[in-house]
Amino acid sequence: xxxxxxxxxxxxxxxxxxxxxxxxxxxxxxxxxxxxxxxxxxxxxxxxxxxxxxxxxxxxxxxxxxxxxxxxxxxxxxxxxxxxxxxxxxxxxxxxxxxxxxxxxxxxxxxxxxxxxxxxxxxxxxxxxxxxxxxxxxxxxxxxxxxxxxxxxxxxxxxxxxxxxxxxxxxxxxxxxxxxxxxxxxxxxxxxxxxxxxxxxxxxxxxxxxxxxxxxxxxxxxxxxxxxxxxxxxxxxxxxxxxxxxxxxxxxxxxxxxxxxxxxxxxxxxxxxxxxxxxxxxxxxxxxxxxxxxxxxxxxxxxxxxxxxxxxxxxxxxxxxxxxxxxxxxxxxxxxxxxxxxxxxxxxxxxxxxxxxxxxxxxxxxxxxxxxxxxxxxxxxxxxxxxxxxxxxxxxxxxxxxxxxxxxxxxxxxxxxxxxxxxxxxxxxxxxxxxxxxxxxxxxxxxxxxxxxxxxxxxxxxxxxxxxxxxxxxxxxxxxxxxxxxxxxxxxxxxxxxxxxxxxxxxxxxxxxxxxxxxxxxxxxxxxxxxxxxxxxxxxxxxxxxxxxxxxxxxxxxxxxxxxxxxxxxxxxxxxxxxxxxxxxxxxxxxxxxxxxxxxxxxxxxxxxxxxxxxxxxxxxxxxxxxxxxxxxxxxxxxxxxxxxxxxxxxxxxxxxxxxxxxxxxxxxxxxxxxxxxxxxxxxxxxxxxxxxxxxxxxxxxxxxxxxxxxxxxxxxxxxxxxxxxxxxxxxxxxxxxxxxxxxxxxxxxxxxxxxxxxxxxxxxxxxxxxxxxxxxxx
Amino acid sequence: xxxxxxxxxxxxxxxxxxxxxxxxxxxxxxxxxxxxxxxxxxxxxxxxxxxxxxxxxxxxxxxxxxxxxxxxxxxxxxxxxxxxxxxxxxxxxxxxxxxxxxxxxxxxxxxxxxxxxxxxxxxxxxxxxxxxxxxxxxxxxxxxxxxxxxxxxxxxxxxxxxxxxxxxxxxxxxxxxxxxxxxxxxxxxxxxxxxxxxxxxxxxxxxxxxxxxxxxxx
Numbered sequence: 002x003x004x005x006x007x008x009x010x011x012x013x014x015x016x017x018x019x020x021x022x023x024x025x026x027x028x029x030x031x032x033x034x035x036x037x038x039x040x041x042x043x044x045x046x047x048x049x050x051x052x053x054x055x056x057x058x059x060x061x062x063x064x065x066x067x068x069x070x071x072x073x074x075x076x077x078x079x080x081x082x083x084x085x086x087x088x089x090x091x092x093x094x095x096x097x098x099x100x101x102x103x104x105x106x107x108x109x110x111x112x113x114x115x116x117x118x119x120x121x122x123x124x125x126x127x128x129x130x131x132x133x134x135x136x137x138x139x140x141x142x143x144x145x146x147x148x149x150x151x152x153x154x155x156x157x158x159x160x161x162x163x164x165x166x167x168x169x170x171x172x173x174x175x176x177x178x179x180x181x182x183x184x185x186x187x188x189x190x191x192x193x194x195x196x197x198x199x200x201x202x203x204x205x206x207x208x209x210x211x212x213x214x215x216x217x218x219x220x221x222x223x224x225x226x227x228x229x230x231x232x233x234x235x236x237x238x239x240x241x242x243x244x245x246x247x248x249x250x251x252x253x254x255x256x257x258x259x260x261x262x263x264x265x266x267x268x269x270x271x272x273x274x275x276x277x278x279x280x281x282x283x284x285x286x287x288x289x290x291x292x293x294x295x296x297x298x299x300x301x302x303x304x305x306x307x308x309x310x311x312x313x314x315x316x317x318x319x320x321x322x323x324x325x326x327x328x329x330x331x332x333x334x335x336x337x338x339x340x341x342x343x344x345x346x347x348x349x350x351x352x353x354x355x356x357x358x359x360x361x362x363x364x365x366x367x368x369x370x371x372x373x374x375x376x377x378x379x380x381x382x383x384x385x386x387x388x389x390x391x392x393x394x395x396x397x398x399x400x401x402x403x404x405x406x407x408x409x410x411x412x413x414x415x416x417x418x419x420x421x422x423x424x425x426x427x428x429x430x431x432x433x434x435x436x437x438x439x440x441x442x443x444x445x446x447x448x449x450x451x452x453x454x455x456x457x458x459x460x461x462x463x464x465x466x467x468x469x470x471x472x473x474x475x476x477x478x479x480x481x482x483x484x485x486x487x488x489x490x491x492x493x494x495x496x497x498x499x500x501x502x503x504x505x506x507x508x509x510x511x512x513x514x515x516x517x518x519x520x521x522x523x524x525x526x527x528x529x530x531x532x533x534x535x536x537x538x539x540x541x542x543x544x545x546x547x548x549x550x551x552x553x554x555x556x557x558x559x560x561x562x563x564x565x566x567x568x569x570x571x572x573x574x575x576x577x578x579x580x581x582x583x584x585x586x587x588x589x590x591x592x593x594x595x596x597x598x599x600x601x602x603x604x605x606x607x608x609x610x611x612x613x614x615x616x617x618x619x620x621x622x623x624x625x626x627x628x629x630x631x632x633x634x635x636x637x638x639x640x641x642x643x644x645x646x647x648x649x650x651x652x653x654x655x656x657x658x659x660x661x662x663x664x665x666x667x668x669x670x671x672x673x674x675x676x677x678x679x680x681x682x683x684x685x686x687x688x689x690x691x692x693x694x695x696x697x698x699x700x701x702x703x704x705x706x707x708x709x710x711x712x713x714x715x716x717x718x719x720x721x722x723x724x725x726x727x728x729x730x731x732x733x734x735x736x737x738x739x740x741x742x743x744x745x746x747x748x749x750x751x752x753x754x755x756x757x758x759x760x761x762x763x764x765x766x767x768x769x770x771x772x773x774x775x776x777x778x779x780x
Numbered sequence: 781x782x783x784x785x786x787x788x789x790x791x792x793x794x795x796x797x798x799x800x801x802x803x804x805x806x807x808x809x810x811x812x813x814x815x816x817x818x819x820x821x822x823x824x825x826x827x828x829x830x831x832x833x834x835x836x837x838x839x840x841x842x843x844x845x846x847x848x849x850x851x852x853x854x855x856x857x858x859x860x861x862x863x864x865x866x867x868x869x870x871x872x873x874x875x876x877x878x879x880x881x882x883x884x885x886x887x888x889x890x891x892x893x894x895x896x897x898x899x900x901x902x903x904x905x906x907x908x909x910x911x912x913x914x915x916x917x918x919x920x921x922x923x924x925x926x927x928x929x930x931x932x933x934x935x936x937x938x939x940x941x942x943x944x945x946x947x948x949x950x951x952x953x954x955x956x957x958x959x960x961x962x963x964x965x966x967x968x969x970x971x972x973x974x975x976x977x978x979x980x981x982x983x984x985x986x987x988x989x990x991x992x993x994x995x996x997x998x
Contacts, residue, residue, distance in 0.1 A: 569852035571802075613827045628807025629798075629829045629848035633855060665793065670830040670847055677858040684857070 057145075063164045064141045070179035071144075072096040072105055077176070079107070079118070086111040089180050092159030096121070096140065105140045108147075112155045119154065130154070438511075441504050442523050445495065449527040459494045460528050463487050467532045477543035481657035484529075484536065488658070492524050514662070518599065521660050525597040529658070533596035536658075540650045549683055553645040556685040561641045570634035574625070577615040582642055585611055593647050598659040601651060602668040609671045612639055629674070637678040645682065652676050791841040794954045797863040799887045800872035801880040802851035805906040808937035809872060810846050813947050816940070835951055842951050851883075859887075860894060867954045868900040870946070871930070873921075875905045876913040881921065888928050898961075900953040901930035902946060909936040 064071075073082075075098055082095045089111045097107040108119045108130060120131040121143070127136040128143055133153040137143040148158040161179060449460040467487070472480030495501055505516055544550045560567065565576050577585060585608050592604035609632075616627050616635050625631070640648060652675050663669065798806045807828045814831040828848065835842040849855070849862045863869060871887050873880040884903055891899055903925045905916060918934070925932035931949065935942035 569802075569850065569854055617827070626807045626811055627827050627829075628810075629850045630802045630807065630852065632827070632829045632848075633850035633858075634852070665795070665845065666832075667830050670845075673847075673861055674829070677855075677861045680861070681855065681858060 060160075060165065061141055061145050064145055064160070067164060067179070068141075070175055072098060072140075073176045074098060075100045075103065079109070082107075082109045082176075083116045085176055085180055086116045090159055092156040093180050094144075094158050095176055095179070096144070108144075108154075110154055110156055110158065117155055437504065437508050438519055441501075441508075441519060442526070444500065444504060445523040446527060448495070448498065448501075454498075456491070456494050456498060459491050463491055463528045464531045468535050472539050472543055475543075475547070477540060477653075478657065480539060481536070481653070484532075485658050488524055488528060491528055492520055495520065495524065517660065517662060522597055522599055525599070530596045533654075536654060537650055540653050541646070544649060544653070550646050550649060552683045553649055553679065556682050557641055557645055560637075560682060560685055565634055565638040568634040568637045569630075570638065571625075571631060573620050574627070574631045574635065575615045575618040575620065576635055576638055577612065581611060581615055582639070585639060586643055589643055589648060589651075593651055598655045599663060601655050602659065602663065602672060605655075605671055605675060606668060608639075609636070609674075612636060633674060633678060633681075636674055637681055640675075640678050640682060645679065648675070649679055649683075652679055791843060792955055792958060793843045793845070794867040794951065794958075795845050795847060795865060796868040796870060796950065796954075797847045797849060797866040798870050798872065799849055799859070799863070799884075799891075800851055800870075800904075801874070801877070801883045804851065804872045804874040804877065804880045805937050806851065806870075806872045807848055809870075809904070809906060809935060809943060810848065812937045812940055813943045814846070833947070835948075837948070837951055837955065840955065842955070844947070844951065859890065863891065863895070863899075866895070866899055867957070868902065868950050870902045870904055870950070872904045872906050873916065874907050875916050875921075875934075876907060876910050878915045881905075881916045885924065888930065892928065897929065898957060900950055900957060901925075901928070902933060902950050903930045904933045904935055904946060906935050906937060908934045908941060909939050 071094065073095065077095075077097060079097065082097055086093055086095060086109055091112050093111040095109050096105045097109065098104060099106040104123060105121050105128075108121055110117045110119070119133075121140060122129050122131055127138060128140055129136040130143065130147075130153055135143075135146065135152055137146060144158060146152070147154055148160050151157045161181075448454055448456045451457045467484060470480070496505075505520070508516060508519075511519070541550070564570075565574075566572075570576070588604050588608045588611070592601045592608075595601045595604065612632070612635050613627065616631055620627065652672070655672055656676060659668075659672070664672065798810060800806050810831055811828040814828075814833050830848065831846045833844040833846070835844060847862055847866070849859065869887070869891055871884040873884045888901060888903070891901065903921065905918075905921055922932045931953070933942050933946040933949075935946060937943065
């Protein structure tokens with residue numbers, strides 16, 4: 002059944018199915034261990050008629066119209082409600098309001114012989130019943146839902162039959178009227194609604210486990226972003242674990258009605274769920290090509306993860322305005338078997354799922370298959386994003402959200418990754434296995450705590466050492482390089498452990514790049530996290546004392562006043578409005594909070610994506626191509642509206658601490674752009690000649706690059722760095738340089754030997770970095 | 781990031797930087813190449829600051845990362861931030877705009893100074909569909925390119941002319957350069973495998989001699 006007020010719900014199912022279908026195909030093709038070998042959809046019965054849909058909306062409207070009847074104003078209290086409910090048909094209900102705020106606060110439901118009460122909780126624009134994990138945008142939808150499914154209630158709520166009729170025969174609103182009629186049977190309409198949609202996805206893993214994934218469950222976890230979309234966003238990492246373990250698709254806020262129509266079309270239920278149309282789209286994204294715009298991303302898909310412990314999650318989910326898709330209890334409706342796609346497992350839910358012993362999830366709702374409980378999610382700290390390949394740090398892929406204002410969204414390939422990851426996790430966990438990535442992170446965490454282990458000692462030395470250490474004057478870069486080098490050394494130490502080697506070797510379905518990131522982020526967690534704020538402090542102190550922060554702030558105001566045109570932005574290219582700006586600032590905050598440079602870059606890419614959306618909003622009519630000519634001014638403009646000091650700190654943190662291999666892809670490009678824009682701002686007044694790159698920038702750049710070459714990170718599973726000798730340029734262009742040791746000081750050479758023609762270029766020392774630039778190429 | 785050995789075949793990863801004045805069509809050029817799109821009067825707007833392309837050239841895999849830069853004069857100083865460790869540079873001018881050709885010349889000088897001969901330079905006269913308004917003569921442009929060791933190309937992003945050739949040619953040249961480097965470094969194969977992962981560099985020339993005359997021919 003669908004509690005759907007405007008679309009989205011149907012798409013949820015379909016998209017999940019699409020994802021799963023693809024994942025299965027992909028996994029099947031790759032024939033990796035733990036691959037899902039067969040799939041079965043329990044076909045959903047859909048509401049094919051839009052009239053049914055609209056009738057549900059009508060019902061919702063009626064519920065609103067009759068609010069006074071079921072929710073009498075404050076004079077009514079519990080005693081009164083209880084006495085009114087006593088003796089009525091089970092499921093009859095009243096809602097009591099708060100005396101002060103007049104908000105609905107208590108749901109009283111008649112059950113056999115007595116009255117059950119549930120508090121209605123409002124949190125941040127959503128409401129939910131106490132004890133329930135299901136949230137709704139308003140109390141009407143909550144009640145309507147509970148009239149279909151009891152959720153935490155002992156009974157399904159009963160609506161008086163007359164509410165279904167077009168015209169209520171009485172204009173006298175009141176609880177009496179509401180309850181008096183509720184003993185009659187609900188009309189046909191409701192039954193129809195009840196049977197309208199049924200969905201459950203099933204798949205079996207190669208080890209024979211049957212997984213039943215209920216889209217409602219998937220749907221109901223992690224909806225907060227839907228509700229907060231105008232202003233807030235929640236990065237994946239900050240979400241409650243249940244949410245993070247879920248797969249999300251962006252919700253297209255625009256074109257609601259078209260979504261609705263599409264959903265209806267899709268929900269026709271007979272379409273095979275590994276439908277042909279799906280593969281090309283997904284294949285593209287999985288191959289990491291620029292991701293196509295997922296115009297059809299109209300719903301939210303949440304894959305129930307088995308990354309779970311038995312700890313219930315405490316934070317409440319939020320609701321979705323897009324609707325709820327759920328499956329009725331099977332006893333009420335025989336499973337339709339019209340279109341299973343693959344037939345390797347029975348299409349009906351089977352009790353062979355070996356999970357009934359698991360403790361029930363706190364999120365139980367009545368539609369869940371008897372005896373099939375998935376374990377609740379794990380604490381957030383244990384769950385990371387699936388690691389990504391290098392170029393998955395990509396603006397085009399980080400967020401497939403057509404609307405810059407809408408909430409968190411995922412890249413198509415990341416999404417696919419996640420789905421693959423999650424579903425394989427589901428399959429494996431149910432089969433008694435644990436996701437290798439998680440096991441790896443656990444293991445790293447565990448090893449860092451293990452007394453006497455070399456790695457644990459290394460981590461302790463790292464943390465204690467750097468917490469007590471601060472950079473010397475003008476030695477910030479060296480200091481951060483030392484941190485980076487130590488991180489690399491820690492990684493080496495970790496990788497020397499046979500156990501770790503074994504775990505990594507077992508991850509045959511991950512690329513080297515993915516493994517690198519997994520290892521790197523595990524190290525960040527145990528080592529960098531405890532020292533991150535100290536490092537911020539060091540960066541901030543150093544950059545205050547050398548005046549960069551001051552210059553940034555000083556130049557911020559005058560540049561701000563000039564507008565984007567002053568920054569080189571062209572006519573017609575949009576800049577973020579206030580709402581988006583606010584959102585971007587929040588993202589900057591998120592970026593600042595993240596201790597992992599990789600995570601920071603991910604957030605940065607989201608911001609860049611937001612900026613692009615705003616830029617293109619202004620050029621839709623002209624169809625301009627937006628390249629760096631437009632992006633850099635716009636980025637600079639955004640920076641001017643942001644906390645430049647924090648950004649400078651974060652930028653240096655990322656540049657110095659990011660694994661250098663991460664600088665090759667899109668993440669590297671946009672980090673470079675961020676650096677460049679900040680440099681542009683900080684050097685705005687000091688830059689006399691436009692073409693001059695300041696001495697500081699030259700030095701900063703050269704230091705950065707020196708690290709890239711001197712402190713190049715060694716690959717995992719490589720114990721010793723290879724040392725090669727760089728050669729100079731060709732044809733008399735040898736690079737004369739002072740010798741430098743590993744991490745040693747280097748005295749920039751004065752700007753001599755300048756080419757004759759470069760007369761308009763900088764006055765001081767840019768040559769120094771040019772020399773070094775040659776060297777970088779050798780790597 | 782020149783080359784890496786990855787299971788089976790060799791994969792080259794090249795960074796190519798796009799330089800040139802604003803409005804010369806840098807972005808359109810690369811967008812055309814990577815996505816075969818040219819936005820003339822279409823409704824959509826495309827972002828194209830950073831694009832990638834995967835190629836297979838004579839059995840070798842090539843990953844191309846193309847970095848666009850802001851062409852406005854005020855951002856000129858940021859150039860080195862972008863073009864550092866590039867394997868190739870595409871310097872674009874508009875054949876109807878002589879100033880833009882002058883800008884290209886400036887970039888060539890700077891790049892040669894900063895990066896020496898190791899960077900493969902392509903000078904690209906774009907918008908040949910507007911040949912009737914040409915202000916930069918073919919001969920001048922080509923002879924200039926030759927004089928600085930760059931290759932010259934005539935392209936039209938609008939008509940999709942000359943773009944494939946430009947990139948293919950550039951890739952081949954970058955591969956040659958990378959292979960030459962490998963040979964110079966000796967044990968080519970094993971070396972290239974370690975390149976991707978990062979290699980510690982130690983200078984061969986510890987003495988501090990003046991950098992005089994570094995590519996002043998520009």
